[in-house]
Amino acid sequence: MKLRRSVLFMPASNERALEKAKTIPADVLVFDLEDAVAPGAKEAARVLAVKAANSREYGEKEILIRSNAPGTPWWKEDLKAICQSKADGLVVPKVSDVGDIMGIQNSMYNAGAPCDMKFWAMIETASACLNIRQIAESGRRLAGFMMGANDLTLELHAKRTHNRLPIMTGMGMTILAARANDLCVLDSVYNDFKDITGFEAECQQAEELGFDGKTLIHPNQVASANSIFSPTQEEILEAKALINTFAEAQDKGQGVATFKGKMIEELHVREAERLLAFDI
Numbered sequence: 583m584k585l586r587r588s589v590l591f592m593p594a595s596n597e598r599a600l601e602k603a604k605t606i607p608a609d610v611l612v613f614d615l616e617d618a619v620a621p622g623a624k625e626a627a628r629v630l631a632v633k634a635a636n637s638r639e640y641g642e643k644e645i646l647i648r649s650n651a652p653g654t655p656w657w658k659e660d661l662k663a664i665c666q667s668k669a670d671g672l673v674v675p676k677v678s679d680v681g682d683i684m685g686i687q688n689s690m691y692n693a694g695a696p697c698d699m700k701f702w703a704m705i706e707t708a709s710a711c712l713n714i715r716q717i718a719e720s721g722r723r724l725a726g727f728m729m730g731a732n733d734l735t736l737e738l739h740a741k742r743t744h745n746r747l748p749i750m751t752g753m754g755m756t757i758l759a760a761r762a763n764d765l766c767v768l769d770s771v772y773n774d775f776k777d778i779t780g781f782e783a784e785c786q787q788a789e790e791l792g793f794d795g796k797t798l799i800h801p802n803q804v805a806s807a808n809s810i811f812s813p814t815q816e817e818i819l820e821a822k823a824l825i826n827t828f829a830e831a832q833d834k835g836q837g838v839a840t841f842k843g844k845m846i847e848e849l850h851v852r853e854a855e856r857l858l859a860f861d862i
């Protein structure tokens with residue numbers, strides 16, 4: 583099982599961050615060419631991102647590069663460079679409909695991307711949320727979704743609140759579409775990187791909603807994300823005990839059993855098995 587609990591963004595123009603990332607225990611790194619890079623630094627950042635992705639100095643971490651959005655002056659060169667690099671995948675911002683997905687896939691093919699190179703769609707526009715079902719069904723190369731809460735909040739004229747109610751419809755629709763199509767789904771970044779308590783509460787909410795992990799902006803967010811998106815030792819032991827209890831019930835010809843005072847059925851076994859996939 584591929585772990586994507588912690589997905590750390592960094593501006594590809596920031597050489598110190600690219601270097602430091604080699605020692606940060608994030609599951610995934612995203613070298614950003616979009617919002618974190620000033621227009622005058624885009625070309626240099628592209629060169630640095632490709633150099634870092636090709637270096638093979640990041641161990642087992644999955645390496646992604648976020649391009650600028652389709653239609654911007656940098657898109658074609660970004661795409662060509664990323665598709666010809668050794669990055670594991672491409673992250674595309676401001677995806678809004680099936681036409682975008684088809685355009686990205688055609689462009690990847692024309693740019694010579696290896697057959698197994700996948701892309702991630704940032705879900706950060708109102709249109710993307712409304713079109714999410716078709717988007718999720720349309721992409722042969724689509725690996726999953728990353729929520730972009732900052733852009734979505736801006737588009738909705740909404741407010742940033744702790745419970746994230748203003749963007750919850752979009753988040754819920756994105757999770758539904760991802761799960762219905764066997765795609766990975768990652769929560770958005772938490773801007774106040776010095777507020778670890780607030781960050782952990784948001785990770786907890788994301789984990790309860792069903793997200794696979796969280797996109798991050800600072801090294802001090804990595805440990806909490808890794809911990810919150812992993813089961814505890816207690817949960818692992820409980821999952822094993824639940825599976826045993828149900829197996830004993832099945833041996834007696836029963837399809838339902840009681841575990842810790844609660845009813846369990848075969849679906850609870852599947853839930854427990856999913857959790858045990860983390861037991862690495």
Ligand SMILES: CC(C)(COP(=O)(O)OP(=O)(O)OC[C@H]1O[C@@H](n2cnc3c(N)ncnc32)[C@H](O)[C@@H]1OP(=O)(O)O)[C@@H](O)C(=O)NCCC(=O)NCCSC(=O)C[C@H](O)C(=O)O
Binds near residue numbers: 598600
């Ligand atoms: C937010 C930051 C600009 C803060 O940077 P800084 O002031 O340098 O932080 P620190 O001094 O606390 O840094 C301590 C050391 O850690 C390194 N560092 C910092 N951030 C990162 C990082 N992201 N990856 C790797 N290393 C990092 C510093 O170099 C320091 O190292 P050392 O010199 O050894 O002490 C900065 O954290 C930052 O740029 N973060 C990422 C911003 C980013 O990528 N944004 C784009 C993605 S989010 C997004 O776009 C939202 C989405 O689209 C939406 O719509 O919601």
Ligand SMILES: [Mg+2]
Binds near residue numbers: 675732733
């Ligand atoms: Mg954004």
